[in-house]
Amino acid sequence: MNIHDFKRYIDKTILDKGYGYYIDGNVTKASKQSENTFLFHVEGSDDYEVLVEMADDGEILFSKCDCPYDFGPVCKHEVAAYFRLSKMLNEDVEDIKGNDGQSDLHMVLKGLSKEELTDIIVDITNQDPALENALLVKFSKGDNQQDLDGCRRLIDSIIRKYTGREGFIRYRLTRGFVTEMEEVAEKARQVEDTLLALEIAFLLFEEAIGAFQYADDSDGDIGSLVDEPLN
Numbered sequence: 720m721n722i723h724d725f726k727r728y729i730d731k732t733i734l735d736k737g738y739g740y741y742i743d744g745n746v747t748k749a750s751k752q753s754e755n756t757f758l759f760h761v762e763g764s765d766d767y768e769v770l771v772e773m774a775d776d777g778e779i780l781f782s783k784c785d786c787p788y789d790f791g792p793v794c795k796h797e798v799a800a801y802f803r804l805s806k807m808l809n810e811d812v813e814d815i816k817g818n819d820g821q822s823d824l825h826m827v828l829k830g831l832s833k834e835e836l837t838d839i840i841v842d843i844t845n846q847d848p849a850l851e852n853a854l855l856v857k858f859s860k861g862d863n864q865q866d867l868d869g870c871r872r873l874i875d876s877i878i879r880k881y882t883g884r885e886g887f888i889r890y891r892l893t894r895g896f897v898t899e900m901e902e903v904a905e906k907a908r909q910v911e912d913t914l915l916a917l918e919i920a921f922l923l924f925e926e927a928i929g930a931f932q933y934a935d936d937s938d939g940d941i942g943s944l945v946d947e948p949l950n
Contacts, residue, residue, distance in 0.1 A: 722778075737794075748760040755773045755775065757773075759799075769796050848876045851876075857902065870919050874922060893940045904947040927941065927944040
């Protein structure tokens with residue numbers, strides 16, 4: 720199995736679950752242990768480590784996850800790591816950390832031009848409309864109506880991002896949903912116009928109440944989101 724064609728050899732159910740983890744950003748860290756050995760941290764019901772060893776031609780020589788899954792040769796956390804590694808290799812992007820585990824991303828970005836940084840941001844936001852709307856809400860300079868409309872678009876894009884085809888936000892995604900929605904509360908705190916701040920707060924409050932119907936609130940995250948606009 721090669722890192723460039725691994726999708727052909729993995730059970731579709733596991734492949735889909737792993738891809739979901741990758742798209743949701745559950746692969747939180749990647750470090751290079753040696754020339755062709757990589758360690759990934761993947762968030763799931765717990766935090767897991769995935770070790771992948773490759774040959775020079777991309778053939779996966781060894782792969783292991785420390786999760787308890789034992790129903791097949793590859794688990795969803797390994798699949799998520801494969802997707803991350805494949806993307807890094809295909810784009811030749813130096814987002815792999817060194818042996819000490821410390822990222823030099825800050826230094827790399829400081830060396831880029833304004834145009835290069837803009838292209839990176841646009842490319843990332845093209846894949847994440849919620850992030851695009853969050854940046855627009857936070858940094859754009861518009862009138863009150865434009866600010867309010869921007870908050871509406873942000874809320875809608877966050878809901879679409881997390882509910883997906885199921886129309887429901889699962890337990891492990893609720894915290895991320897709430898964190899992104901809190902950007903709307905932050906906007907309400909920042910605006911100088913009190914009436915605009917109230918309108919934004921009402922928008923968030925209405926959606927936070929509605930979220931009880933389409934999100935798992937086992938940890939009380941949605942309840943905390945309701946408190947934000949009230950505060």
